[in-house]
Amino acid sequence: MYPYYPLYGKKMVMKEQLLSFPAQHQNRQPGFEYEMNPLPISENPEYRGTGKLSGKIAVISGGDSGIGRAAALAFAKEGAKLSIIYLNEDQDAEWTKQRIETLGGECLLIRTDLRNSDASKQVIEKTVGQFGGVDIIVNNCGVQYVQQSLLDISDEQLLTTFQTNIFSFFYLTRAALPHLKPGSSIINTASVTAYRGSKTLIDYSATKGAIVSFTRALSQNLVEQGIRVNAIAPGPIWTPLIPATFTAENVEIFGTDMPMKRPGQPFELAPAYVYLASDDSNYMTGQVLHVGGGEMVES
Template identity: 55%
Template structure:
């Protein structure tokens, strides 16, 4: 493996991390011209300020969608994503708030309806992860917080969005390769990502009669702010080395999977998971 596919050692002291502090900057720009596959649609993206969320927001905007971003407190990153969405000629609504609070999720959906008059696509993407070297180090507080962000928040947003999603609407959940392979030091995070796979499959069946599709994307190692905010500098430097392609993926290599699942191209697909993970073979 050549050094030019790895990133320099670095870390950040708070989650979910800040994209503006990363070296090199993740590549979130869409790589191809749009074709209006989401023209006239309104999308709400949690964790939309940076990383995969930013890349999805820009890809959706290029395909014609209006964008609403729900993020925790990374205001500089959110403003930059807003600027980039508007540069695509699309409207963008930015909303700070913790998805682990159901009242905030209800209010966020209300703001989307108040600003845009509709909601067609929900992308549940916000997440946090914390390493523990041994199960005995996993505190009740961390366990509850990780599940509240990574699972409860997905349910809260889906529940709030459901009365507004039309026939043909789409919910896309971000799970992870760790749902299938596990992770030695991300015990609670991996458990939440497994729960998201089960949630996706259950919701897809529950909402079938309403014509709403529910799918998920399970990224492998992607270069996002969550990485330097989660791991030691040495770990960060080798992030992505374990997959067959030998490198971390960029957010704009993941975003097309969300565009596909949100569009009519995926009209016969529900309850499924797409795996942009650098070549790892994953069982279903």
């Protein structure tokens, strides 16, 4: 069982878990959460759902860990049924499913590679078969590879990054669209790098910029159908992608250059996903919410 921690600023806070991390690295993408030290904080134990997503069915790519897991747990507390898509992180996915069920929710795990368009069709078919429909799509999966120069980015890396980070968003949304109805919500995970770039994450930054444009264009395309499309652009968040991307030395200082002097934890983004998925954001579409520790960006 994973540990739970009170909110930052509360009596039992573990500051070291929020401010900096031990040197560590994983030689795989997108990374395994159970191997991280310390474990990310996926759930705010003080968060109490109020039924905002009662009766809704949500599909979350990359929902096994990190930001996707945090959104899934908050969705479960709000009454949603969950379909969690993941690549190969079986242990992380099983823990997420068990936690959702402990919270009284229902969870379908689907292990697949969303770089293949047929996989998205199967995801939606399985979800509709299990739960009877689809109301919320959270496009959240992603990879990133550090390279010092554009010359170091191979064709294979470029294709993998775009297939994972933006093609999969098109595929999953396209497969789900015939099942969505007025009131449905599509939420895309972008990044602060879409706005300020990152000198060693050139292809990753490009895909995140594409996600912002995809969000804006699709929102205009679907607005008359009553389907909302928004995005969230996180800053530095402690997820498996971090030790899977950066050197052990860089992990030690990850996020400490933010105005808040620390990286964010996944649970700190979860309410933003609930907001965009629920009727609270009925008058919002084509927008990007920035959750970035105080960093100012031009939208």
